[in-house]
Amino acid sequence: MLRLGVALVDFVLLNGAFALAYYGRYVLELGREVPEASFVPYADLVPLQVAFAALLTAGYGIAGVYARPFRDSLLDEAGRLVASTSVGSMLLLAAAFLYYGYPYSRLLFIFAWAAGAAFTLAFRLGGRGVLALLRRRGIGVRQTVVIGAGPLAQLVMHTLTTGSGRGFRLLGFLDDQVTDDIGRFRWLGPLSAAEKVARELKVDEFIIAQPNVSHERLMGLVRGCRRVGLDFRVVPDLYEISLRRVNVDDLDGIPLVSLSPQNLSPTSLLVKRAIDIAVAGLVLLGLLPLWLFIALLIRLDSPGPALIRQVRVGKNGRPFVLYKFRSMHVGAEQEKAKLKDLNEATGPLFKIRNDPRRTRVGRILRRLSLDEIPQLINVLRGEMSLVGPRPPVPEEWELYEPWHRRRLEVSPGLTGLWQVKGRSDLPFDEMVLLDLYYIENWSIWLDIKILLQTIPAVITGRGAY
Numbered sequence: 001m002l003r004l005g006v007a008l009v010d011f012v013l014l015n016g017a018f019a020l021a022y023y024g025r026y027v028l029e030l031g032r033e034v035p036e037a038s039f040v041p042y043a044d045l046v047p048l049q050v051a052f053a054a055l056l057t058a059g060y061g062i063a064g065v066y067a068r069p070f071r072d073s074l075l076d077e078a079g080r081l082v083a084s085t086s087v088g089s090m091l092l093l094a095a096a097f098l099y100y101g102y103p104y105s106r107l108l109f110i111f112a113w114a115a116g117a118a119f120t121l122a123f124r125l126g127g128r129g130v131l132a133l134l135r136r137r138g139i140g141v142r143q144t145v146v147i148g149a150g151p152l153a154q155l156v157m158h159t160l161t162t163g164s165g166r167g168f169r170l171l172g173f174l175d176d177q178v179t180d181d182i183g184r185f186r187w188l189g190p191l192s193a194a195e196k197v198a199r200e201l202k203v204d205e206f207i208i209a210q211p212n213v214s215h216e217r218l219m220g221l222v223r224g225c226r227r228v229g230l231d232f233r234v235v236p237d238l239y240e241i242s243l244r245r246v247n248v249d250d251l252d253g254i255p256l257v258s259l260s261p262q263n264l265s266p267t268s269l270l271v272k273r274a275i276d277i278a279v280a281g282l283v284l285l286g287l288l289p290l291w292l293f294i295a296l297l298i299r300l301d302s303p304g305p306a307l308i309r310q311v312r313v314g315k316n317g318r319p320f321v322l323y324k325f326r327s328m329h330v331g332a333e334q335e336k337a338k339l340k341d342l343n344e345a346t347g348p349l350f351k352i353r354n355d356p357r358r359t360r361v362g363r364i365l366r367r368l369s370l371d372e373i374p375q376l377i378n379v380l381r382g383e384m385s386l387v388g389p390r391p392p393v394p395e396e397w398e399l400y401e402p403w404h405r406r407r408l409e410v411s412p413g414l415t416g417l418w419q420v421k422g423r424s425d426l427p428f429d430e431m432v433l434l435d436l437y438y439i440e441n442w443s444i445w446l447d448i449k450i451l452l453q454t455i456p457a458v459i460t461g462r463g464a465y
Contacts, residue, residue: 007060007061014119052116074128142168145197145207153175153209272385272444275386295325309324312394313391317408327363332357388410389408390416416434416435418435
């Protein structure tokens with residue numbers, strides 16, 4: 001019903017967009033004056049208006065806009081809407097010009113395209129706002145329990161608690177090996193307590209995020225969910241592979257899963273490199289006055305150089321020299337051993353939220369990620385990319401497990417999924433899983449999404465320390 005309702009609203013909005021476009025073109029005469037011989041009465045264009053709305057609504061359905069209304073990221077949904085509106089408008093424009101009954105105005109179609117995209121996007125924004133308001137009041141929220149406590153389960157729990165408000169309320173997790181809370185994630189008991197927990201906490205849904213669970217145990221959990229009338233979802237072993245790359249075939253009822261090739265072909269890498277050079281070069285030139293201002297502030301705030309060089313590990317384990325603005329006082333690295341008890345990070349990382357080694361200017365630079373601006377030099381030199389995993393220091397790299405090292409199968413980046421999903425607030429294993437997802441599912445569009453999402457992440461400073 002929700003899908004049908006959204007489609008009907010789109011149909012009405014698109015009719016309104018076309019009517020507004022007509023008013024702007026033929027009544028207000030926007031763009032240029034309409035010759036009397038070219039004037040078309042609105043009533044004569046109503047069939048074209050209905051065709052415009054119907055074609056675009058159908059196009060939205062084909063593009064998957066109605067598959068998960070208000071559940072996909074706004075960027076994904078906006079991309080599909082704008083693309084479908086553009087294609088549909090061009091098709092209708094071509095069809096209209098094949099019919100010589102009236103001299104159709106091309107500006108009319110441009111206005112209709114712009115208004116249609118604006119109206120449908122505004123509807124999505126408004127709908128998400130209403131849903132967020134309802135969910136804050138506890139309406140439409142699904143009480144959810146995660147089964148598992150490994151890196152994958154922790155990534156799922158983190159996403160549920162810090163995601164885009166998709167209507168889940170995480171109650172906690174069930175696991176046999178872990179018998180205590182994991183940070184803010186509450187342990188609710190062993191797997192055998194699933195039905196009891198479901199009844200007592202009024203659980204709506206279980207998410208099974210335990211890839212190594214046996215088939216027998218998995219089916220037992222599924223049957224238990226069904227007995228108490230619960231929904232359940234399973235995160236598959238192929239969790240780092242986007243569904244866009246998964247194809248399912250049928251062999252006499254046996255599902256066969258095949259994966260499309262990775263997108264990191266030589267041509268794709270060449271395009272990515274060209275974008276890196278163009279964007280990094282333009283930003284470097286545009287931010288040159290800011291460079292000088294930051295360097296001056298650093299020198300006035302504390303003794304020492306404004307720009308520092310650090311050895312980092314890059315693609316395939318190759319070391320390189322990384323450039324940064326100095327955010328700590330001189331000699332800070334030698335004090336690291338004394339502060340190890342204050343480390344707030346997991347795994348091989350070393351992070352302190354209120355690091356006493358940081359200077360006054362350095363605190364501001366770190367919060368706004370301005371200390372990383374000089375790494376655009378590394379991007380131009382080909383040692384880094386705009387988007388990719390963060391480059392570790394050599395001592396961290398030495399502590400990596402074999403599966404951790406896969407994150408540097410690509411060039412490290414200035415930003416990445418780890419930054420837009422929480423940055424330093426993320427446990428190390430979750431960060432690695434996000435990097436592996438990025439590697440397996442890379443595309444130009446994914447890079448653009450991450451770059452756009454980095455802007456609010458930097459402004460809010462979430463996880464920046």
